[in-house]
Amino acid sequence: MTQLSVFDVAGPVMVGPSSSHTAGACKIGQFARALFHTTPTKATFYLHGSFAEVYKGHATDKALISGVMKLRTSDPRIKEAFKIAKAKHIECVFKKKDLGEKFHPNTVQIVLENSSRKLSMIGSSVGGGVIEILRINKFDVHLQGRAGKYLSIIVCHENHGSKTFNKILNRIKKLGIRIINTQTTKYKDKNLTIIATDGRDNKRITIKEVMDIEKSIEGIEFIRSLSKLEKQ
Amino acid sequence: MKYEFDTADQLLKLCKKHKCSISEIAKRYEAERSGKAISTVRSGMKRARDVMYEAVKEGVKSTKKSKFNLSGGDANKLFQSLSSLKLMMGNKVTVRAMAYAIAVGETNANMGRIVAFPTAGGAGVIPGALFSCAEHFKAGKRQLLRGMFTSSAIGIIIAEGATLSAAKGGCQAEVGAATAMAAAGLTEMRGGTPEQCFHSAAIALKSYLGLACDPLGGLVEVPCIKRNALGAVAAISASDMVIAGIESKVPFDEVVKAMNDIAESMSERIRETALGGLAITKTGNKVKKKLGLKITKEL
Structure with missing residues (x-):
């Protein structure tokens, strides 16, 4: 249903x-x-x-x-x-x-x-x-x-092993954000991952936190949060 | 979930079990589904009401034509005629309902703000019927909101059992669905029982089964806008019949099944593609030419 x-x-x-x-x-x-x-x-x-x-x-x-x-x-x-x-x-x-x-x-x-x-x-x-x-x-x-359902975080990162990726996931979890699932696509030496998060009762990621992650973890080309798009 | 429903049958059972109206169940369902308070849900509906009201107000005043000159100014004509009322339908409620419905359609065509209730194409029917009747029996704001919640519940049942998209089911899924929704909402506003609400919705939807979606040039203007006006009047008539004691022979759930069956057997040409019906008449092709569209065939 x-x-x-x-x-x-x-x-x-x-x-x-x-x-x-x-x-x-x-x-x-x-x-x-x-x-x-x-x-x-x-x-x-x-x-x-x-x-x-x-x-x-x-x-x-x-x-x-x-x-x-x-x-x-x-x-x-x-x-x-x-x-x-x-x-x-x-x-x-x-x-x-x-x-x-x-x-x-x-x-x-x-x-x-x-x-x-x-x-x-x-x-x-x-x-x-x-x-x-x-x-x-x-x-x-x-x-x-759809309106009210964009709670994804999108990351483009290097794909030598899963080191960078695990670091990103750990950082997001530490912020108290629940991850529902991830979807990764490969292209040459880069990966793009969409991380779906649960925003119902939990905390949502802020732009500042996103920018912090981008600065502090090596191997990230860009990371974006779509939570700003929520209200229509 | 405690308040979940997909069919009229389930919704009626919920109404009986909790001894309350359809609108009340719809409110509780939404609160439960979204995890929000009832008051927040009601505020959401208030916002929809305010946007619809603005669209109506803007539309009845405006005489501006749409970009390709296909619509505009008709709501104003009807609204002006209210003061003299020489029309055959010598009744303020219906003429005003038509004016309001057209007003929303014209506002939409002119890129104004509307509520797609249930879709942009059928957005005039519900404000047309509900607002005009609310003015007639001087309904309070809460009563109007109750009508809107009931309409939404009917919409959910149609979306679950059939479709609300003209690309899938033709105009029966837009103006047809909106008419059924408005009829039920209106019946609840007038104090009808949940069963009576579904009888009104069934009578209204039955009359719109199989309606083609064949607008000129693919634009949401001709015949959509005037169809909204007639839909609003049909909704009022369906509600009147039920309040007078008439019942629908076919239950609402069965009508929805019939609608889905008809949707599946409809040709793609009359499902929002502008490849059949009115869209390929001489007039339709003129509009296509103006828009720079390919002309495939002329009737």
């Missing part, structure tokens, strides 16, 4: 017109931003399938860039996304691209960059505002997101 929430039915509160093409797109943008961590100077969106066909009518473009600027799905400023992006000096590029048949029709690849870093991510909006993240940089992942 799935145990739907009353507020899955009476919600989400969102800016129109479409839950999959607007609200879902905004959430994919938020994920990319959380993974990139700072305001990018350039955002490129490669639109696939139905996103490429009808993005203008459903304001998918505005919703995506709004997400990258950390606006919530219910924020009326989504309408003025391009203006806000200009004021924040974010260069936005939209391109149509066929990402392949294995992806859902509502899929987008987002590339965020600034002078020193670059992040690429592929996400799909699968209906009713529910989204899935399927690729982060070169790593194939599977991460489902």
Whole structure:
């Protein structure tokens, strides 16, 4: 039994017109931003399938860039996304691209960059505002997101043995955070691990704690917490 | 879990066991499920109510057209007509319900803020029916919230037994589901029993079985917005029938099963793809052209 929430039915509160093409797109943008961590100077969106066909009518473009600027799905400023992006000096590029048949029709690849870093991510909006993240940089992942359920910590680390990985897990456990499961993907000499945590009654990880882990443990390329994305 | 339900049958048993209404069970269920206090759950619903109210208020005032000129200003026309009431439906409750339902649809099309209750496409029905009737019998705020909780419970049962997505089940899953939900919520607000709430929901949903989702250009505007208005009126009518003593011959759980069966036999062309029905008429293709979409066929 799935145990739907009353507020899955009476919600989400969102800016129109479409839950999959607007609200879902905004959430994919938020994920990319959380993974990139700072305001990018350039955002490129490669639109696939139905996103490429009808993005203008459903304001998918505005919703995506709004997400990258950390606006919530219910924020009326989504309408003025391009203006806000200009004021924040974010260069936005939209391109149509066929990402392949294995992806859902509502899929987008987002590339965020600034002078020193670059992040690429592929996400799909699968209906009713529910989204899935399927690729982060070169790593194939599977991460489902719905309002109030993003409690994952994402780490990219070196994979000589499991030394670095165990250190990270121990640090998180020491902070009093319960780990539900982990999902690791390999690519060349790097690993990407998604650590799902239980946020129901327990403590949640703070941004400061995340940054501390990144600084103090060797062999981590980046570590990000998605707990900030929780409330919609 | 103590308050879990997937079907009308289970929910009715819970109502009997605890001697309370559907809305009360829905509240307790949510509190139990999320581990939050009843008051927090109620605040969540209050927020949904406030957002819907804002959307209605914005919508009845606005005469702005949507981006591709497909909708806008109709809620205002209806709302203005309330003062003279020369319409056939010479009844403020229904005309106002239509105005409110269209207002939410137009707000959605203009990228305003709405509550997807249960989805963006059917978001006008519940505020339309519930708000207009609440004004009519001067219902308190709590009474309105009770109606909304009951509506949500019906929505959960439909989602569990069939679907709330037009991509899977066509418009019966959006406006149809919303109409059933609104009818039940309204019946509870009027003091109907849990059984009566399900009779209203069953009567409403039965009339919407098999409804196609074929909007022009794939946009949530034509025919969606006006369909919301008629859905709100249908919800009021279904509730009226039940309060007058009429019962649904087919129980609600069976109607949901029928809805799921029909959803499975519906062609993909009429499930939110804009490849059939109204979307491929002459007018539909004009809109597609404007949007730069591929035209496949014309009726």
